[in-house]
Amino acid sequence: MHQGTVGVERVNTRCCIVGGGPAGMMLAYLLARAGVDVLVLEKHADFLRDFRGDTIHPSTLELMYELRLLEEFLQRPHDEVRQLNGWIGESLLRLGDFTHLPTHCKFIAFMPQWDFLSFLAEQARRYRSFGLLMNTEATDLLVEDGLVTGVRAKSAQGQLEIRAGLTIAADGRHSVIRQKAGLEIIDLGAPMDVLWMRISRAESDASITLGRIDAGKFLVMLNRRTYWQCAFVIAKGSYEKLRASGLPAFRAHLAELAPFLRDRVEEIADWEQIKLLTVVVDRLKRWWRPGLLCIGDAAHAMSPVGGVGINLAIQDAVAAANILAGPLRTRAANDDELAGVQGRREFPTRATQRMQIAVQNNVIKRVLGSTHIKAPWILKLVDRWPLLQRIPARLIGMGFRPEHVKTPDAQSLR
Numbered sequence: 401m402h403q404g405t406v407g408v409e410r411v412n413t414r415c416c417i418v419g420g421g422p423a424g425m426m427l428a429y430l431l432a433r434a435g436v437d438v439l440v441l442e443k444h445a446d447f448l449r450d451f452r453g454d455t456i457h458p459s460t461l462e463l464m465y466e467l468r469l470l471e472e473f474l475q476r477p478h479d480e481v482r483q484l485n486g487w488i489g490e491s492l493l494r495l496g497d498f499t500h501l502p503t504h505c506k507f508i509a510f511m512p513q514w515d516f517l518s519f520l521a522e523q524a525r526r527y528r529s530f531g532l533l534m535n536t537e538a539t540d541l542l543v544e545d546g547l548v549t550g551v552r553a554k555s556a557q558g559q560l561e562i563r564a565g566l567t568i569a570a571d572g573r574h575s576v577i578r579q580k581a582g583l584e585i586i587d588l589g590a591p592m593d594v595l596w597m598r599i600s601r602a603e604s605d606a607s608i609t610l611g612r613i614d615a616g617k618f619l620v621m622l623n624r625r626t627y628w629q630c631a632f633v634i635a636k637g638s639y640e641k642l643r644a645s646g647l648p649a650f651r652a653h654l655a656e657l658a659p660f661l662r663d664r665v666e667e668i669a670d671w672e673q674i675k676l677l678t679v680v681v682d683r684l685k686r687w688w689r690p691g692l693l694c695i696g697d698a699a700h701a702m703s704p705v706g707g708v709g710i711n712l713a714i715q716d717a718v719a720a721a722n723i724l725a726g727p728l729r730t731r732a733a734n735d736d737e738l739a740g741v742q743g744r745r746e747f748p749t750r751a752t753q754r755m756q757i758a759v760q761n762n763v764i765k766r767v768l769g770s771t772h773i774k775a776p777w778i779l780k781l782v783d784r785w786p787l788l789q790r791i792p793a794r795l796i797g798m799g800f801r802p803e804h805v806k807t808p809d810a811q812s813l814r
Protein backbone atom coordinates (compact mmCIF):
# COMPACT_ATOMS: atom_id res chain seq x y z
CA MET A 401 0.00 0.00 0.00
CA HIS A 402 1.13 3.58 -0.43
CA GLN A 403 -0.33 6.92 0.64
CA GLY A 404 -1.84 8.98 -2.21
CA THR A 405 -3.10 12.55 -2.22
CA VAL A 406 -5.17 13.92 0.68
CA GLY A 407 -4.71 10.84 2.85
CA VAL A 408 -6.21 8.29 0.42
CA GLU A 409 -4.37 5.00 0.62
CA ARG A 410 -3.69 3.48 -2.83
CA VAL A 411 -3.54 -0.26 -3.35
CA ASN A 412 -2.93 -2.26 -6.54
CA THR A 413 -4.02 -5.82 -7.08
CA ARG A 414 -4.87 -8.08 -10.02
CA CYS A 415 -8.31 -8.97 -8.66
CA CYS A 416 -10.32 -7.12 -6.03
CA ILE A 417 -13.24 -9.07 -4.54
CA VAL A 418 -15.90 -7.08 -2.70
CA GLY A 419 -17.58 -9.26 -0.06
CA GLY A 420 -16.23 -12.07 2.11
CA GLY A 421 -19.28 -14.34 1.94
CA PRO A 422 -19.29 -17.88 0.48
CA ALA A 423 -18.92 -16.64 -3.13
CA GLY A 424 -16.15 -14.13 -2.40
CA MET A 425 -14.09 -16.30 -0.06
CA MET A 426 -14.23 -19.39 -2.27
CA LEU A 427 -13.19 -17.43 -5.36
CA ALA A 428 -10.40 -15.68 -3.44
CA TYR A 429 -9.08 -19.00 -2.15
CA LEU A 430 -9.10 -20.60 -5.60
CA LEU A 431 -7.42 -17.62 -7.28
CA ALA A 432 -4.73 -17.32 -4.58
CA ARG A 433 -4.15 -21.08 -4.81
CA ALA A 434 -3.66 -20.69 -8.57
CA GLY A 435 -1.09 -17.95 -8.00
CA VAL A 436 -3.28 -14.90 -8.80
CA ASP A 437 -2.83 -11.76 -6.73
CA VAL A 438 -6.21 -11.23 -5.01
CA LEU A 439 -7.55 -8.87 -2.34
CA VAL A 440 -10.89 -9.36 -0.54
CA LEU A 441 -12.74 -6.48 1.13
CA GLU A 442 -15.25 -7.43 3.84
CA LYS A 443 -17.21 -4.68 5.49
CA HIS A 444 -17.66 -6.47 8.80
CA ALA A 445 -14.92 -7.01 11.37
CA ASP A 446 -15.55 -10.78 11.52
CA PHE A 447 -17.43 -13.58 9.74
CA LEU A 448 -20.04 -13.79 12.50
CA ARG A 449 -22.98 -12.99 10.27
CA ASP A 450 -25.77 -15.30 11.32
CA PHE A 451 -28.23 -14.65 8.51
CA ARG A 452 -27.07 -17.16 5.92
CA GLY A 453 -28.21 -20.55 7.11
CA ASP A 454 -25.75 -23.28 7.98
CA THR A 455 -25.86 -25.64 5.04
CA ILE A 456 -22.72 -27.06 3.40
CA HIS A 457 -24.01 -29.13 0.51
CA PRO A 458 -22.67 -32.46 -0.81
CA SER A 459 -21.49 -30.61 -3.95
CA THR A 460 -19.43 -28.20 -1.81
CA LEU A 461 -18.06 -31.12 0.22
CA GLU A 462 -17.09 -32.76 -3.08
CA LEU A 463 -15.13 -29.61 -3.98
CA MET A 464 -13.40 -29.87 -0.60
CA TYR A 465 -12.48 -33.43 -1.53
CA GLU A 466 -11.09 -32.27 -4.90
CA LEU A 467 -9.07 -29.61 -3.05
CA ARG A 468 -7.78 -32.25 -0.57
CA LEU A 469 -9.32 -30.32 2.31
CA LEU A 470 -12.23 -32.60 3.14
CA GLU A 471 -10.68 -34.53 6.01
CA GLU A 472 -9.48 -31.40 7.79
CA PHE A 473 -12.77 -29.64 7.15
CA LEU A 474 -14.88 -32.42 8.63
CA GLN A 475 -12.88 -32.23 11.84
CA ARG A 476 -14.71 -28.95 12.60
CA PRO A 477 -17.87 -29.38 14.68
CA HIS A 478 -20.81 -30.09 12.39
CA ASP A 479 -23.93 -32.25 12.07
CA GLU A 480 -24.54 -34.61 9.17
CA VAL A 481 -28.06 -34.78 7.79
CA ARG A 482 -28.69 -37.74 5.50
CA GLN A 483 -32.44 -37.49 5.20
CA LEU A 484 -34.66 -34.47 4.93
CA ASN A 485 -37.76 -34.59 7.14
CA GLY A 486 -40.44 -31.99 7.76
CA TRP A 487 -43.58 -31.67 9.85
CA ILE A 488 -46.61 -30.61 7.82
CA GLY A 489 -49.59 -30.24 10.14
CA GLU A 490 -49.74 -33.51 12.08
CA SER A 491 -47.65 -35.53 9.58
CA LEU A 492 -43.88 -36.05 9.73
CA LEU A 493 -42.79 -36.64 6.13
CA ARG A 494 -39.49 -37.77 4.59
CA LEU A 495 -38.87 -35.47 1.65
CA GLY A 496 -35.31 -36.25 0.60
CA ASP A 497 -32.65 -38.94 0.90
CA PHE A 498 -29.03 -37.93 0.26
CA THR A 499 -27.55 -41.40 0.78
CA HIS A 500 -27.59 -42.27 -2.95
CA LEU A 501 -25.79 -39.20 -4.26
CA PRO A 502 -22.71 -39.88 -6.43
CA THR A 503 -20.49 -37.86 -4.06
CA HIS A 504 -18.00 -38.80 -1.33
CA CYS A 505 -20.22 -37.21 1.34
CA LYS A 506 -23.79 -38.41 1.14
CA PHE A 507 -25.11 -35.80 3.56
CA ILE A 508 -25.57 -32.09 4.12
CA ALA A 509 -23.14 -30.81 6.75
CA PHE A 510 -24.68 -28.26 9.08
CA MET A 511 -21.97 -25.90 10.23
CA PRO A 512 -22.28 -22.21 11.13
CA GLN A 513 -21.22 -20.13 8.14
CA TRP A 514 -18.59 -18.28 10.17
CA ASP A 515 -16.76 -21.57 10.82
CA PHE A 516 -16.89 -22.39 7.10
CA LEU A 517 -15.68 -18.91 6.05
CA SER A 518 -12.95 -18.87 8.72
CA PHE A 519 -11.78 -22.24 7.40
CA LEU A 520 -11.57 -20.89 3.83
CA ALA A 521 -9.75 -17.76 5.05
CA GLU A 522 -7.23 -19.91 6.98
CA GLN A 523 -6.55 -22.02 3.90
CA ALA A 524 -6.25 -18.94 1.65
CA ARG A 525 -3.81 -17.22 4.05
CA ARG A 526 -1.29 -19.98 3.31
CA TYR A 527 -0.79 -18.42 -0.14
CA ARG A 528 1.41 -15.37 -0.66
CA SER A 529 -0.91 -13.79 -3.22
CA PHE A 530 -3.97 -13.69 -0.90
CA GLY A 531 -5.01 -10.54 0.96
CA LEU A 532 -8.06 -9.87 3.14
CA LEU A 533 -9.07 -6.49 4.53
CA MET A 534 -11.76 -6.86 7.18
CA ASN A 535 -13.74 -3.84 8.37
CA THR A 536 -13.38 -2.37 4.89
CA GLU A 537 -16.46 -1.35 2.95
CA ALA A 538 -16.47 -0.68 -0.78
CA THR A 539 -18.47 2.46 -1.46
CA ASP A 540 -18.04 3.18 -5.16
CA LEU A 541 -16.46 2.03 -8.40
CA LEU A 542 -13.42 3.56 -10.09
CA VAL A 543 -14.27 3.89 -13.78
CA GLU A 544 -12.10 5.12 -16.66
CA ASP A 545 -13.59 5.40 -20.16
CA GLY A 546 -16.33 2.90 -19.29
CA LEU A 547 -13.84 0.36 -17.88
CA VAL A 548 -14.11 -0.52 -14.17
CA THR A 549 -10.59 -0.17 -12.77
CA GLY A 550 -11.28 -0.87 -9.09
CA VAL A 551 -13.20 0.46 -6.10
CA ARG A 552 -13.21 3.17 -3.48
CA ALA A 553 -13.53 1.89 0.05
CA LYS A 554 -13.53 3.10 3.63
CA SER A 555 -12.05 1.47 6.70
CA ALA A 556 -11.40 2.51 10.30
CA GLN A 557 -8.00 3.76 9.08
CA GLY A 558 -9.49 6.02 6.39
CA GLN A 559 -10.24 6.06 2.65
CA LEU A 560 -8.81 3.57 0.18
CA GLU A 561 -8.56 3.37 -3.60
CA ILE A 562 -8.03 -0.15 -4.82
CA ARG A 563 -6.96 -0.46 -8.46
CA ALA A 564 -7.58 -3.86 -9.97
CA GLY A 565 -7.42 -5.57 -13.36
CA LEU A 566 -10.73 -7.20 -12.42
CA THR A 567 -13.28 -6.25 -9.77
CA ILE A 568 -15.66 -8.92 -8.49
CA ALA A 569 -18.96 -7.98 -6.84
CA ALA A 570 -19.67 -10.74 -4.29
CA ASP A 571 -21.39 -8.36 -1.88
CA GLY A 572 -24.70 -10.21 -1.59
CA ARG A 573 -28.32 -9.51 -2.30
CA HIS A 574 -28.17 -5.79 -1.47
CA SER A 575 -25.02 -5.32 -3.56
CA VAL A 576 -23.84 -1.71 -3.70
CA ILE A 577 -21.38 -2.55 -6.44
CA ARG A 578 -23.94 -3.88 -8.92
CA GLN A 579 -26.09 -0.84 -8.22
CA LYS A 580 -23.16 1.54 -8.85
CA ALA A 581 -22.40 -0.40 -12.03
CA GLY A 582 -25.93 0.32 -13.29
CA LEU A 583 -26.57 -3.32 -14.24
CA GLU A 584 -30.19 -4.12 -15.05
CA ILE A 585 -32.02 -6.21 -12.43
CA ILE A 586 -34.90 -8.61 -13.18
CA ASP A 587 -37.02 -8.78 -10.01
CA LEU A 588 -38.72 -12.18 -9.65
CA GLY A 589 -40.60 -11.37 -6.43
CA ALA A 590 -40.90 -13.13 -3.09
CA PRO A 591 -44.12 -13.48 -1.08
CA MET A 592 -42.36 -13.74 2.28
CA ASP A 593 -39.83 -12.31 4.70
CA VAL A 594 -38.11 -14.07 7.57
CA LEU A 595 -37.91 -13.29 11.28
CA TRP A 596 -34.58 -14.51 12.62
CA MET A 597 -34.09 -15.14 16.37
CA ARG A 598 -32.39 -17.38 18.91
CA ILE A 599 -33.93 -19.61 21.57
CA SER A 600 -31.77 -21.67 23.90
CA ARG A 601 -31.38 -25.39 23.26
CA ALA A 602 -31.67 -28.10 25.92
CA GLU A 603 -29.53 -31.25 25.89
CA SER A 604 -32.70 -33.32 25.65
CA ASP A 605 -33.91 -31.56 22.45
CA ALA A 606 -33.72 -33.36 19.12
CA SER A 607 -30.39 -32.67 17.45
CA ILE A 608 -31.54 -32.40 13.84
CA THR A 609 -32.56 -29.30 11.99
CA LEU A 610 -36.31 -29.11 12.00
CA GLY A 611 -38.85 -27.68 9.57
CA ARG A 612 -42.42 -27.23 10.80
CA ILE A 613 -45.37 -26.07 8.76
CA ASP A 614 -48.87 -25.46 10.12
CA ALA A 615 -51.88 -23.39 9.06
CA GLY A 616 -50.63 -19.84 8.45
CA LYS A 617 -47.22 -20.54 10.02
CA PHE A 618 -43.82 -21.81 8.99
CA LEU A 619 -40.75 -22.35 11.20
CA VAL A 620 -37.27 -23.67 10.45
CA MET A 621 -34.91 -24.36 13.35
CA LEU A 622 -31.14 -24.72 12.93
CA ASN A 623 -29.28 -26.55 15.68
CA ARG A 624 -26.37 -24.33 16.80
CA ARG A 625 -25.56 -26.55 19.79
CA THR A 626 -26.27 -24.13 22.65
CA TYR A 627 -29.22 -22.46 20.90
CA TRP A 628 -31.76 -22.89 18.11
CA GLN A 629 -31.45 -20.39 15.31
CA CYS A 630 -35.10 -19.94 14.41
CA ALA A 631 -36.40 -18.67 11.07
CA PHE A 632 -40.09 -17.79 11.28
CA VAL A 633 -41.53 -17.13 7.83
CA ILE A 634 -44.11 -14.32 7.48
CA ALA A 635 -46.04 -12.91 4.53
CA LYS A 636 -44.13 -10.04 2.91
CA GLY A 637 -45.02 -6.72 4.46
CA SER A 638 -46.88 -8.28 7.43
CA TYR A 639 -44.23 -7.55 10.08
CA GLU A 640 -45.85 -4.36 11.40
CA LYS A 641 -49.22 -6.11 11.76
CA LEU A 642 -47.56 -9.00 13.63
CA ARG A 643 -45.77 -6.55 15.91
CA ALA A 644 -49.00 -4.71 16.62
CA SER A 645 -50.59 -7.93 17.85
CA GLY A 646 -47.92 -8.09 20.55
CA LEU A 647 -45.08 -10.34 21.71
CA PRO A 648 -47.27 -12.76 23.74
CA ALA A 649 -49.26 -13.60 20.57
CA PHE A 650 -46.02 -14.10 18.62
CA ARG A 651 -44.57 -16.35 21.34
CA ALA A 652 -47.79 -18.39 21.24
CA HIS A 653 -47.28 -18.97 17.47
CA LEU A 654 -43.77 -20.27 18.15
CA ALA A 655 -44.95 -22.56 20.96
CA GLU A 656 -47.73 -23.98 18.75
CA LEU A 657 -45.21 -24.92 16.07
CA ALA A 658 -42.58 -26.28 18.46
CA PRO A 659 -44.35 -27.30 21.69
CA PHE A 660 -41.04 -28.42 23.25
CA LEU A 661 -40.04 -24.74 23.30
CA ARG A 662 -43.10 -23.71 25.31
CA ASP A 663 -41.09 -23.01 28.49
CA ARG A 664 -38.39 -21.13 26.55
CA VAL A 665 -40.26 -18.79 24.22
CA GLU A 666 -40.32 -16.27 27.11
CA GLU A 667 -36.62 -15.71 26.32
CA ILE A 668 -37.90 -13.53 23.47
CA ALA A 669 -38.58 -10.53 25.70
CA ASP A 670 -38.16 -7.70 23.21
CA TRP A 671 -38.71 -7.15 19.47
CA GLU A 672 -35.05 -6.05 19.41
CA GLN A 673 -34.12 -9.75 19.71
CA ILE A 674 -35.90 -10.45 16.42
CA LYS A 675 -34.23 -9.49 13.15
CA LEU A 676 -36.39 -8.92 10.06
CA LEU A 677 -34.65 -10.38 6.99
CA THR A 678 -36.13 -9.29 3.70
CA VAL A 679 -36.23 -12.04 1.11
CA VAL A 680 -35.32 -10.99 -2.42
CA VAL A 681 -35.30 -13.12 -5.56
CA ASP A 682 -33.81 -11.47 -8.61
CA ARG A 683 -31.08 -11.79 -11.19
CA LEU A 684 -29.06 -9.48 -13.40
CA LYS A 685 -29.71 -9.39 -17.11
CA ARG A 686 -25.97 -9.06 -17.66
CA TRP A 687 -23.65 -10.13 -14.86
CA TRP A 688 -20.69 -8.07 -16.02
CA ARG A 689 -19.41 -4.96 -17.66
CA PRO A 690 -15.82 -4.35 -18.77
CA GLY A 691 -13.57 -4.79 -15.72
CA LEU A 692 -16.36 -6.04 -13.41
CA LEU A 693 -18.11 -9.37 -12.78
CA CYS A 694 -20.94 -10.11 -10.31
CA ILE A 695 -21.27 -13.56 -8.73
CA GLY A 696 -23.39 -15.20 -6.00
CA ASP A 697 -26.34 -13.25 -4.65
CA ALA A 698 -24.95 -10.04 -6.19
CA ALA A 699 -25.68 -11.60 -9.62
CA HIS A 700 -28.81 -13.51 -8.55
CA ALA A 701 -30.34 -13.05 -5.10
CA MET A 702 -31.68 -16.43 -3.94
CA SER A 703 -34.70 -17.24 -1.86
CA PRO A 704 -34.03 -19.30 1.30
CA VAL A 705 -36.33 -21.99 -0.23
CA GLY A 706 -34.46 -25.29 -0.38
CA GLY A 707 -31.40 -23.79 1.33
CA VAL A 708 -29.43 -23.71 -1.93
CA GLY A 709 -28.16 -20.11 -2.24
CA ILE A 710 -24.82 -20.87 -0.58
CA ASN A 711 -24.32 -23.81 -2.92
CA LEU A 712 -24.99 -21.66 -5.98
CA ALA A 713 -22.69 -18.90 -4.72
CA ILE A 714 -19.86 -21.41 -4.32
CA GLN A 715 -20.51 -23.01 -7.71
CA ASP A 716 -20.31 -19.54 -9.32
CA ALA A 717 -16.96 -19.02 -7.59
CA VAL A 718 -15.57 -22.31 -8.91
CA ALA A 719 -16.77 -21.58 -12.47
CA ALA A 720 -15.32 -18.05 -12.31
CA ALA A 721 -11.96 -19.38 -11.08
CA ASN A 722 -11.90 -22.10 -13.77
CA ILE A 723 -12.44 -19.53 -16.53
CA LEU A 724 -10.49 -16.56 -15.15
CA ALA A 725 -7.50 -17.88 -13.17
CA GLY A 726 -5.43 -18.62 -16.30
CA PRO A 727 -5.79 -15.19 -17.90
CA LEU A 728 -5.53 -13.35 -14.55
CA ARG A 729 -2.10 -14.81 -13.90
CA THR A 730 -0.71 -12.58 -16.64
CA ARG A 731 -3.33 -9.95 -17.56
CA ALA A 732 -6.76 -8.45 -16.89
CA ALA A 733 -9.79 -10.56 -17.90
CA ASN A 734 -11.45 -9.62 -21.20
CA ASP A 735 -15.17 -9.25 -21.96
CA ASP A 736 -15.49 -12.68 -23.59
CA GLU A 737 -14.10 -14.34 -20.47
CA LEU A 738 -16.49 -12.42 -18.21
CA ALA A 739 -19.43 -13.31 -20.47
CA GLY A 740 -18.19 -16.91 -20.36
CA VAL A 741 -18.77 -17.05 -16.59
CA GLN A 742 -22.37 -15.86 -17.01
CA GLY A 743 -22.84 -18.30 -19.89
CA ARG A 744 -21.70 -21.17 -17.69
CA ARG A 745 -23.78 -20.25 -14.62
CA GLU A 746 -26.95 -18.76 -16.10
CA PHE A 747 -28.75 -22.04 -16.73
CA PRO A 748 -28.27 -23.42 -13.17
CA THR A 749 -29.35 -20.06 -11.76
CA ARG A 750 -32.51 -19.80 -13.85
CA ALA A 751 -33.47 -23.44 -13.24
CA THR A 752 -32.96 -23.13 -9.45
CA GLN A 753 -34.85 -19.86 -9.24
CA ARG A 754 -37.70 -21.34 -11.27
CA MET A 755 -37.98 -24.13 -8.69
CA GLN A 756 -37.82 -21.68 -5.79
CA ILE A 757 -40.55 -19.47 -7.30
CA ALA A 758 -42.76 -22.55 -7.83
CA VAL A 759 -42.37 -23.52 -4.16
CA GLN A 760 -42.91 -19.93 -3.02
CA ASN A 761 -46.13 -19.62 -5.01
CA ASN A 762 -47.56 -23.11 -4.58
CA VAL A 763 -46.49 -23.95 -1.03
CA ILE A 764 -45.37 -20.95 1.00
CA LYS A 765 -48.02 -18.50 -0.22
CA ARG A 766 -50.73 -21.13 0.40
CA VAL A 767 -49.42 -22.05 3.85
CA LEU A 768 -49.23 -18.43 4.94
CA GLY A 769 -52.78 -17.77 3.75
CA SER A 770 -54.35 -20.98 5.09
CA THR A 771 -56.48 -21.60 8.18
CA HIS A 772 -55.97 -25.36 8.19
CA ILE A 773 -53.33 -27.48 6.53
CA LYS A 774 -53.07 -30.93 4.99
CA ALA A 775 -49.89 -32.35 3.46
CA PRO A 776 -50.13 -32.07 -0.37
CA TRP A 777 -50.51 -35.43 -2.18
CA ILE A 778 -47.22 -34.97 -4.00
CA LEU A 779 -45.29 -34.76 -0.72
CA LYS A 780 -47.15 -37.79 0.63
CA LEU A 781 -46.11 -39.67 -2.51
CA VAL A 782 -42.46 -38.66 -2.00
CA ASP A 783 -42.69 -39.79 1.64
CA ARG A 784 -44.08 -43.18 0.61
CA TRP A 785 -41.68 -43.89 -2.32
CA PRO A 786 -37.98 -43.84 -1.30
CA LEU A 787 -36.94 -43.68 -4.98
CA LEU A 788 -38.71 -40.33 -5.35
CA GLN A 789 -36.81 -38.98 -2.33
CA ARG A 790 -33.66 -39.07 -4.44
CA ILE A 791 -34.95 -36.28 -6.71
CA PRO A 792 -35.15 -33.45 -4.14
CA ALA A 793 -31.89 -34.75 -2.61
CA ARG A 794 -30.16 -34.39 -5.98
CA LEU A 795 -31.61 -30.92 -6.64
CA ILE A 796 -30.72 -29.61 -3.18
CA GLY A 797 -27.51 -31.54 -2.60
CA MET A 798 -25.88 -31.05 -5.99
CA GLY A 799 -28.00 -28.63 -7.97
CA PHE A 800 -27.92 -28.24 -11.73
CA ARG A 801 -24.55 -28.44 -13.50
CA PRO A 802 -22.22 -29.05 -10.53
CA GLU A 803 -18.76 -27.55 -11.02
CA HIS A 804 -15.38 -29.21 -10.51
CA VAL A 805 -12.07 -27.60 -9.57
CA LYS A 806 -9.91 -27.18 -12.68
CA THR A 807 -7.49 -24.58 -11.32
CA PRO A 808 -3.98 -25.65 -10.32
CA ASP A 809 -2.29 -25.37 -6.94
CA ALA A 810 0.59 -23.07 -7.84
CA GLN A 811 2.24 -23.87 -4.48
CA SER A 812 3.35 -20.28 -3.93
CA LEU A 813 2.97 -20.67 -0.17
CA ARG A 814 3.95 -18.02 2.32
Ligand SMILES: Cc1cc2nc3c(=O)[nH]c(=O)nc-3n(C[C@H](O)[C@H](O)[C@H](O)COP(=O)(O)OP(=O)(O)OC[C@H]3O[C@@H](n4cnc5c(N)ncnc54)[C@H](O)[C@@H]3O)c2cc1C
Nearest residue numbers: 419421422423443453537538571572696697707708709710
Ligand atom coordinates in the same frame (compact mmCIF):
# COMPACT_ATOMS: atom_id res chain seq x y z
C1 LIG B 1 -33.23 -15.74 5.81
C2 LIG B 1 -32.36 -16.44 4.82
C3 LIG B 1 -31.93 -17.74 5.10
C4 LIG B 1 -31.14 -18.43 4.18
N1 LIG B 1 -30.78 -19.72 4.47
C5 LIG B 1 -30.03 -20.40 3.59
C6 LIG B 1 -29.58 -21.73 3.86
O1 LIG B 1 -29.92 -22.33 4.90
N2 LIG B 1 -28.81 -22.35 2.94
C7 LIG B 1 -28.43 -21.75 1.77
O2 LIG B 1 -27.72 -22.35 0.97
N3 LIG B 1 -28.82 -20.48 1.49
C8 LIG B 1 -29.59 -19.79 2.37
N4 LIG B 1 -29.98 -18.52 2.08
C9 LIG B 1 -29.45 -17.88 0.86
C10 LIG B 1 -27.95 -17.53 1.10
O3 LIG B 1 -27.86 -16.81 2.31
C11 LIG B 1 -27.34 -16.72 -0.02
O4 LIG B 1 -27.72 -17.22 -1.27
C12 LIG B 1 -25.79 -16.78 0.09
O5 LIG B 1 -25.38 -16.30 1.35
C13 LIG B 1 -25.12 -15.96 -1.02
O6 LIG B 1 -23.73 -15.90 -0.78
P1 LIG B 1 -22.88 -14.65 -1.29
O7 LIG B 1 -21.46 -14.92 -0.90
O8 LIG B 1 -23.19 -14.36 -2.69
O9 LIG B 1 -23.44 -13.39 -0.47
P2 LIG B 1 -23.52 -13.12 1.09
O10 LIG B 1 -23.57 -14.39 1.85
O11 LIG B 1 -24.63 -12.16 1.30
O12 LIG B 1 -22.14 -12.40 1.43
C14 LIG B 1 -21.89 -11.06 1.02
C15 LIG B 1 -20.77 -10.52 1.88
O13 LIG B 1 -20.42 -9.22 1.39
C16 LIG B 1 -20.23 -8.33 2.49
N5 LIG B 1 -20.50 -6.99 1.96
C17 LIG B 1 -21.69 -6.48 1.58
N6 LIG B 1 -21.53 -5.22 1.09
C18 LIG B 1 -20.19 -4.95 1.17
C19 LIG B 1 -19.41 -3.82 0.81
N7 LIG B 1 -19.95 -2.71 0.25
N8 LIG B 1 -18.06 -3.84 1.03
C20 LIG B 1 -17.48 -4.96 1.58
N9 LIG B 1 -18.20 -6.05 1.95
C21 LIG B 1 -19.53 -6.05 1.73
C22 LIG B 1 -21.25 -8.82 3.53
O14 LIG B 1 -20.90 -8.39 4.83
C23 LIG B 1 -21.18 -10.33 3.35
O15 LIG B 1 -20.17 -10.90 4.17
C24 LIG B 1 -30.75 -17.80 2.97
C25 LIG B 1 -31.16 -16.49 2.69
C26 LIG B 1 -31.96 -15.81 3.59
C27 LIG B 1 -32.42 -14.41 3.27
